[in-house]
Amino acid sequence: xxxxxxxxxxxxxxxxxxxxxxxxxxxxxxxxxxxxxxxxxxxxxxxxxxxxxxxxxxxxxxxxxxxxxxxxxxxxxxxxxxxxxxxxxxxxxxxxxxxxxxxxxxxxxxxxxxxxxxxxxxxxxxxxxxxxxxxxxxxxxxxxxxxxxxxxxxxxxxxxxxxxxxxxxxxxxxxxxxxxxxxxxxxxx
Numbered sequence: 001x002x003x004x005x006x007x008x009x010x011x012x013x014x015x016x017x018x019x020x021x022x023x024x025x026x027x028x029x030x031x032x033x034x035x036x037x038x039x040x041x042x043x044x045x046x047x048x049x050x051x052x053x054x055x056x057x058x059x060x061x062x063x064x065x066x067x068x069x070x071x072x073x074x075x076x077x078x079x080x081x082x083x084x085x086x087x088x089x090x091x092x093x094x095x096x097x098x099x100x101x102x103x104x105x106x107x108x109x110x111x112x113x114x115x116x117x118x119x120x121x122x123x124x125x126x127x128x129x130x131x132x133x134x135x136x137x138x139x140x141x142x143x144x145x146x147x148x149x150x151x152x153x154x155x156x157x158x159x160x161x162x163x164x165x166x167x168x169x170x171x172x173x174x175x176x177x178x179x180x181x182x183x184x185x186x187x188x189x
Contacts, residue, residue, distance in 0.1 A: 025048065025049045027047070028094055028095055030042070030095065037157055038061060038177075039059050039061060039179075040060045041060075041102045041159075042057070042058040042059075044056050047074075050090060051075070053073075053094065054072065054073055055072060055101075056072070057071075057101070057161060067178060067179050068171060074087055074088065074097075076165065077101075078162045078164065078166070079162045080101075081165070111137075111158050112158060114148075114154070117148075120139075120148050120149060120152075127139050135185055135186060137186075138183050138184050140181050151182075156174060156175070158171065158173075158182065166186060167184045167185060167186050168184070168185045169184060
């Protein structure tokens with residue numbers, strides 16, 4: 001999945017960068033250091049206008065190397081829509097949405113470290129999601145119970161960001177300084 005997103009990012013970036021359109025009305029970017037880590041998160045939009053922009057996140061290590069990336073059409077990411085689901089239309093709205101995407105990603109979800117995630121009991125196929133929850137969590141199918149418990153024991157940092165209209169993707173920063181997609185946090189509705 002990461003390679004597919006990377007290839008999509010490269011293709012979209014090349015198309016928009018080489019475009020001869022006079023109006024680069026929605027080519028914006030913001031950056032933030034991820035607290036308690038050495039990673040920097042770049043959020044960007046690129047498109048002929050904000051309504052039709054692609055948006056992306058790039059996580060970089062201390063050397064500036066990309067360790068994770070994500071890209072989507074803005075209209076498919078909840079952060080870039082209003083309550084009425086109309087997409088952002090102006091540079092000001094887009095700038096504010098980009099800032100919100102990386103600044104408040106975990107504030108509404110309350111998942112800052114692996115200790116905030118549900119227990120994964122011995123013999124269970126996945127973490128305990130039987131308790132009623134307004135925001136159910138689904139672990140990624142490639143995550144093993146052993147890794148999940150190791151990251152919980154190490155209390156590894158987690159970054160969750162809105163990746164659709166009804167969910168957030170959660171990443172864990174491993175001791176090896178890699179980002180791993182841990183799972184999806186659903187929103188109510």
